[in-house]
Amino acid sequence: MGSAQKLFRTKLPLKLKEGDANNKPLTSGDKSKDQARTAELAQTIGALQDLFYAEHDRKLLIVLQGMDTSGKDGVVRGVFHQLDPLGVRCVSFKTPTTVEREHDYLWRVHREVPAQRETVIFNRSHYEDVLWPAVHEQIDAKECKRRYQHIRDFERMLVETGTVLLKFFLHISRDEQKSRLEARLADPNKHWKVDLNDLTERQHWNDYQRFYEKAISETDSDAAPWYVIPADSKTQRDLAIASIVLETLEDMKLQYPPPNPTYFKTKVE
Amino acid sequence: MGSAQKLFRTKLPLKLKEGDANNKPLTSGDKSKDQARTAELAQTIGALQDLFYAEHDRKLLIVLQGMDTSGKDGVVRGVFHQLDPLGVRCVSFKTPTTVEREHDYLWRVHREVPAQRETVIFNRSHYEDVLWPAVHEQIDAKECKRRYQHIRDFERMLVETGTVLLKFFLHISRDEQKSRLEARLADPNKHWKVDLNDLTERQHWNDYQRFYEKAISETDSDAAPWYVIPADSKTQRDLAIASIVLETLEDMKLQYPPPNPTYFKTKVE
Numbered sequence: 244m245g246s247a248q249k250l251f252r253t254k255l256p257l258k259l260k261e262g263d264a265n266n267k268p269l270t271s272g273d274k275s276k277d278q279a280r281t282a283e284l285a286q287t288i289g290a291l292q293d294l295f296y297a298e299h300d301r302k303l304l305i306v307l308q309g310m311d312t313s314g315k316d317g318v319v320r321g322v323f324h325q326l327d328p329l330g331v332r333c334v335s336f337k338t339p340t341t342v343e344r345e346h347d348y349l350w351r352v353h354r355e356v357p358a359q360r361e362t363v364i365f366n367r368s369h370y371e372d373v374l375w376p377a378v379h380e381q382i383d384a385k386e387c388k389r390r391y392q393h394i395r396d397f398e399r400m401l402v403e404t405g406t407v408l409l410k411f412f413l414h415i416s417r418d419e420q421k422s423r424l425e426a427r428l429a430d431p432n433k434h435w436k437v438d439l440n441d442l443t444e445r446q447h448w449n450d451y452q453r454f455y456e457k458a459i460s461e462t463d464s465d466a467a468p469w470y471v472i473p474a475d476s477k478t479q480r481d482l483a484i485a486s487i488v489l490e491t492l493e494d495m496k497l498q499y500p501p502p503n504p505t506y507f508k509t510k511v512e
Numbered sequence: 513m514g515s516a517q518k519l520f521r522t523k524l525p526l527k528l529k530e531g532d533a534n535n536k537p538l539t540s541g542d543k544s545k546d547q548a549r550t551a552e553l554a555q556t557i558g559a560l561q562d563l564f565y566a567e568h569d570r571k572l573l574i575v576l577q578g579m580d581t582s583g584k585d586g587v588v589r590g591v592f593h594q595l596d597p598l599g600v601r602c603v604s605f606k607t608p609t610t611v612e613r614e615h616d617y618l619w620r621v622h623r624e625v626p627a628q629r630e631t632v633i634f635n636r637s638h639y640e641d642v643l644w645p646a647v648h649e650q651i652d653a654k655e656c657k658r659r660y661q662h663i664r665d666f667e668r669m670l671v672e673t674g675t676v677l678l679k680f681f682l683h684i685s686r687d688e689q690k691s692r693l694e695a696r697l698a699d700p701n702k703h704w705k706v707d708l709n710d711l712t713e714r715q716h717w718n719d720y721q722r723f724y725e726k727a728i729s730e731t732d733s734d735a736a737p738w739y740v741i742p743a744d745s746k747t748q749r750d751l752a753i754a755s756i757v758l759e760t761l762e763d764m765k766l767q768y769p770p771p772n773p774t775y776f777k778t779k780v781e
Binding site (some may be wrong): 269297299316319320323324325326327328330331332333335364366369422424425427428429431432434435437442445446499500502503506507511512 | 531566567568585588589590592593594596598600601602604633635654690693694696697698700701703704708709714717769771772775776778780781
């Protein structure tokens with residue numbers, strides 16, 4: 244296990260403290276140096292993904308969860324922008340459509356999991372289907388428990404059939420969310436990002452933190468690990484995630500598929 | 513219309529000459545300068561795509577066609593690697609599956625077209641369904657004609673419902689294909705890219721050129737233009753496509769959606 248993987252792997256049972264959202268354990272003390280380091284890591288991730296694509300064997304699934312404005316979109320850009328579009332797919336799960344609601348909650352998620360050689364990033368995921376209804380008291384503790392078990396079973400099946408799975412919780416503080424929402428409201432070029440629902444969901448902050456603690460604790464495992472990423476600083480957030488993704492790719496011991504000896508003698512007419 | 517759009521827009525009726533595959537009308541005469549120019553264009557394309565994403569209105573569909581080894585994968589990496597993965601999706605169409613074959617040939621293609629704010633790159637497309645069967649004499653001239661009409665109708669519908677559509681034919685010479693196939697066969701780290709079918713399809717070179725000329729001539733229009741890109745030089749190929757994509761984005765006069773005046777007064781509790 245790499246050092247960033249160790250550092251950010253969730254400790255059970257998880258306790259989300261506001262203050263931890265501003266931790267900076269990887270910082271060099273110099274923001275621009277940290278940004279340059281992340282850019283370097285992103286480039287190496289891109290190079291390893293080429294090898295992952297060539298290998299054509301395993302699947303890589305990255306789940307991003309976090310409160311509104313916690314930076315899920317920012318991570319996609321900041322950490323994964325060096326990936327060859329040929330092999331990466333980002334799926335943003337929104338409020339379920341009528342058809343989606345008429346299926347079980349894992350149905351739309353299962354359709355989008357990576358195939359061999361694919362890297363898929365879930366921007367929100369099936370975790371919304373235990374968090375949102377729990378916070379809004381549409382499901383009780385017993386139903387939550389059943390869903391945790393569904394999710395554990397589903398994720399174990401994915402891992403046992405060749406998926407490498409990483410789950411990130413972007414941990415921001417309530418104050419940081421306030422200032423990010425205010426920044427969006429003040430900037431006319433950011434109005435397209437505003438969703439007034441975010442302001443009402445914010446009223447349920449403590450419930451969300453509590454249900455995140457529970458959901459993460461219930462679904463963390465060595466095969467499907469959760470990493471809790473301090474995300475008040477965008478620079479530190481991207482640096483931490485890039486470090487963990489890179490360490491994970493290194494753990495995979497990626498290699499080109501074995502050559503075909505007959506090819507060396509094949510003639511092109 | 514921009515200068516690259518004018519330069520590479522197919523002239524009707526199209527005549528594919530081997531020699532044209534090596535044309536370099538955009539070159540500065542210095543390969544590394546041309547590469548730097550493409551990198552610059554790719555960055556500007558990335559910045560405009562952010563605006564395209566924010567606009568949340570139109571759809572962008574880019575079709576890449578060309579003989580095996582003509583560089584379709586290379587273009588995805590070379591021109592589109594600066595796009596935010598959040599808004600771009602690359603779809604590679606392979607030999608149809610059993611289920612796909614049991615539908616009409618546009619079925620699997622229609623499922624993958626871009627939604628609003630999405631950029632989708634088709635790595636091969638519905639054009640394979642008129643080229644391959646025509647070359648292999650599975651459909652006759654009358655059926656080809658029907659399919660050109662289907663394709664014209666389908667593409668016109670996409671354009672009339674908000675899609676900006678660009679079609680690129682990567683034009684390589686038979687000699688260049690030979691040396692690219694030989695390079696793959698000689699390099700053990702490229703064996704994963706080898707498909708021995710490519711060697712037999714190569715026997716039908718002249719038929720493919722003839723059917724490409726016909727298909728492109730039949731389906732080119734101002735709303736769904738075909739660009740014929742000299743692709744023997746990878747540098748020139750990427751430079752040409754990046755220039756055309758950028759000119760197309762500039763033509764779109766992209767703008768942030770209008771701000772919502774009430775947001776400036778909205779309070780975050």
